[in-house]
Amino acid sequence: MAMASPSLHNALLQPPSKSALHSSSSSSSSFYSSSSELRAYCKLVGSTVGRRRVSAATTVCIAEPVEKTNYTTAVKRNENLTKLQAGYLFPEIGRRRTLHMQKYPDAKVISLGIGDTTEPIPRVITAAMEEKARALSTLEGYTGYGAEQGETALRAGLATAFYGGVDVNANEIFVSDGAKCDIARLQMLFGPEVTMAVQDPSYPAYVDTSVMVGQTGRFQQDSQQYGKIVYMKCLPENNFFPDLSEVPRTDIIFFCSPNNPTGAAATRKQLKELVTFARKNGSIILYDSAYAIYMSDDNPKSIYEIPGAKEVAIEIASFSKYAGFTGVRLGWTIVPSELRYGDGFPVIKDFNRIMCTCFNGACNVAQAGGLACVSPEGLKAIHEMVGFYKENTRILVDTFTSLGFKTFGGQNAPYVWVQVPGKSSWDVFAEILEKTHIVTTPGSGFGPGGEGFIRASAFGHRENILEASRRLKEFFGGKSSST
Numbered sequence: 001m002a003m004a005s006p007s008l009h010n011a012l013l014q015p016p017s018k019s020a021l022h023s024s025s026s027s028s029s030s031f032y033s034s035s036s037e038l039r040a041y042c043k044l045v046g047s048t049v050g051r052r053r054v055s056a057a058t059t060v061c062i063a064e065p066v067e068k069t070n071y072t073t074a075v076k077r078n079e080n081l082t083k084l085q086a087g088y089l090f091p092e093i094g095r096r097r098t099l100h101m102q103k104y105p106d107a108k109v110i111s112l113g114i115g116d117t118t119e120p121i122p123r124v125i126t127a128a129m130e131e132k133a134r135a136l137s138t139l140e141g142y143t144g145y146g147a148e149q150g151e152t153a154l155r156a157g158l159a160t161a162f163y164g165g166v167d168v169n170a171n172e173i174f175v176s177d178g179a180k181c182d183i184a185r186l187q188m189l190f191g192p193e194v195t196m197a198v199q200d201p202s203y204p205a206y207v208d209t210s211v212m213v214g215q216t217g218r219f220q221q222d223s224q225q226y227g228k229i230v231y232m233k234c235l236p237e238n239n240f241f242p243d244l245s246e247v248p249r250t251d252i253i254f255f256c257s258p259n260n261p262t263g264a265a266a267t268r269k270q271l272k273e274l275v276t277f278a279r280k281n282g283s284i285i286l287y288d289s290a291y292a293i294y295m296s297d298d299n300p301k302s303i304y305e306i307p308g309a310k311e312v313a314i315e316i317a318s319f320s321k322y323a324g325f326t327g328v329r330l331g332w333t334i335v336p337s338e339l340r341y342g343d344g345f346p347v348i349k350d351f352n353r354i355m356c357t358c359f360n361g362a363c364n365v366a367q368a369g370g371l372a373c374v375s376p377e378g379l380k381a382i383h384e385m386v387g388f389y390k391e392n393t394r395i396l397v398d399t400f401t402s403l404g405f406k407t408f409g410g411q412n413a414p415y416v417w418v419q420v421p422g423k424s425s426w427d428v429f430a431e432i433l434e435k436t437h438i439v440t441t442p443g444s445g446f447g448p449g450g451e452g453f454i455r456a457s458a459f460g461h462r463e464n465i466l467e468a469s470r471r472l473k474e475f476f477g478g479k480s481s482s483t
Contacts (some may be wrong), residue, residue, distance in 0.1 A: 005341075009295075011407070015057060015357075019272050019447025033282045033447055033482070041049075042233075042396045052189070054459050060065070062116065063241040066333065076109065078212075080212050080213065082175060083211050083216065083217075083226070084208060085475055088208065089204050089441070089445035089446070093114060093429075093445075095113070096263045096430075097109060097113070097439050100434070100437070102151065107437040108437065108472075109437045109438070109439060110468045111438075112438055112440050112441075112457050112458075113439035113455075113457060114441070115260070115459055116177060117320070117321060117459050118461055119324060119389075119461070120324070121324045121328070121369075122323070122380055124375070124377045125323060125378055125381065125382075127372070128369055129368050129372075130367045132368035133365050134162075137468055138367075140450065142478055143364050145361060146359055146364055146367070148355045148356045149171075149173075149174050149352065150174060150176075150362060152170070152373070154367050154371050155171070155173045157370075157374035157375075158170070158173050158332055158374060159173060160171075161374035162301075162302070162317070163302060163304065163376075165305070166304040166305055167310065168302075168304055168336075169335055169337070171337075172333065172335055172348065173332050173334055174331075174333045174334075174351065174352075175331075175332050175361075175370070176333060176362055177329045177330065177331065177359075177366075179290050179316045179320070179331045179437075181331070182332075183209055183286075183316065184209050185211060185333075185355070185358065186286055186314065186316075186333070186351075187210065188358070189347075189351055190251070191213065192213050193253070194215060194217050194250075195228065195230070196210050196216075196228075196230070196252045197232055197247060197248075197252070197254070198229060198230070198232065198253075199232050199234045199242065199255060199256065200231035200447040200450075201234065201258070201261055201262065201443060202234075202254065202256060202260070202261075202446060203256060203260045203261070203288065203448055204446060206446070207226065208292045209270055209342070210226075210229060211226060211329070213229065216229050217228070217473055224350035224444070230247060230250050231384070231448065231449065232247055232451065233449055234259070234262065234264070240408070241264075241266060242266035244274070247277070249281040251283060252284055253278060253283050253284070253286065254286050254288070255285055255288070255289075256287070256290070257271070257289070258294055258295060258299075258412040259413065259429070260290070260413070260446075261409075261417060261453075263411070263413035263417055264409060264413075264417075265299040265412035267410075267438040268300055268305070268306070270296065271300055271303060271306050271309075273306075274306075274320075275303070275306045275309045275313070276308075277310055277360040278312040279312050282342065284347075285303065285309075285312055285313040285314070286313075286314050286316065287313050287314065287315045288315075289302060289303070289316065289317050290316070290317060290318045290320065291321055292317065293321070293337060293383070294386060294389075294390065294412050294413050294414060295412045296390070296412055297412065299392055308338065310336035311338045313336070313339070314334065314336075314347070316331070317331060318332075319331060319370055321459075322373065322382050322386070324374050324385065326481065328363075329363070330369065331367060331368045335347055335348040335351045336348070366469075389414045389459060390414070391462075392458035392459075392460060392462065392465045393410045393414055395458075395466065396456050396465065396468075399469040400416060400418050400456070400472070403472065403477070404476075405418050405476075406419040410458075414457060414459060415455055415457055415458065416453070416455070416458070418454050418470035419452060419453055420452060421452055422452070423452065424451070425442035425443040425450065425453060426442045426444060428440075428442070428454050429441070429454060432454075432475075434466075435475050436473070436474075436475050438471060440452060441457070442454060443455060
């Protein structure tokens, strides 16, 4: 490599002048580029190999800090995003947990907060994913883009495994990367002009995505609600099912059963009332059945067990809590061919268009795992996993009940809804975290109807659940839950 000329070499060894640093010249002869926080200049130095200095030159870039600029674009911020309150619930809990761990670096923090699974995925399922991953390294086994709607075999397997007793066709099932993503796609499907009702309390993604697409008004501090959303109170007084005679007509009704966060499961009679209500008003139910596999009684696992539901309901489901796929990401949504808009156009055609435009199909390795889940061996394994978490739930219910707290849920869902009357749910969250190093979830994060409650998740290693039980008994022992 030829050495640079002496003049160029000397120039490169000197830091640039301030005028050069701040020059706006775009000439191709300029040696310096700029960013909002740093300016860089280059230095030509000889390289050393062992003890012998060689003549080849090396260019080293040296950054020099400068003042930040206040440059802004001319693009207006999406006004709908300005309506959102603070951060999304679960990242906020994670932030507070991190701060607590910094404060108490030696403490063993136990999470009963975010509903993230903890137990290993059954081997029969991961073996199928491993086989698929290895096959991708061969000419015979490699696959690229798949059908946006999901692999045919998986769609058929889902229809048989989970909807064998109801009229669900495989071509009505859309395989995806998870229920939360499908909730956002469904919001895109219906757009900003529809009106929306939601259980209160409920999973925060329903409300937040409604805000994002422009269905709502501003957040109202006095009521802790967004304008234009109908909040259907689901409280102990009404057995966590809304009084539909007091609910005004809306285009869309979000409904989750078993419910997150309360753990309440709608009975067959209640779901018949809901379907009748939707048919009367010409509404569409977005039915989240993410926890259906936890159902242990005769309550419907699918909205389609109710006659007439296919004409008014879309169902969303997921392998996240079925098989520990929270990180693998695989879910599905059913859009019946009978479901139509007011003008008679099939809703399924629009949803298919969205999937084909915004999605390239779920990961082929994840779909191989999903196919293993719906095999006889896979179904047996995931039911065993669900049974493990249900035992954790029983331990938590017994713990809070023994301490004098009134609890709900815990039978058909992996959540225990604990009443803390007269207290701020965030204050109780903070107190439990500070005194026991246990993370819970404040009920108000699920809507104004959640104030006065905390949610405890049964997702955890058994030893952690037992240790959490011991700490809670030690802290609350002798204390009244109403004080």
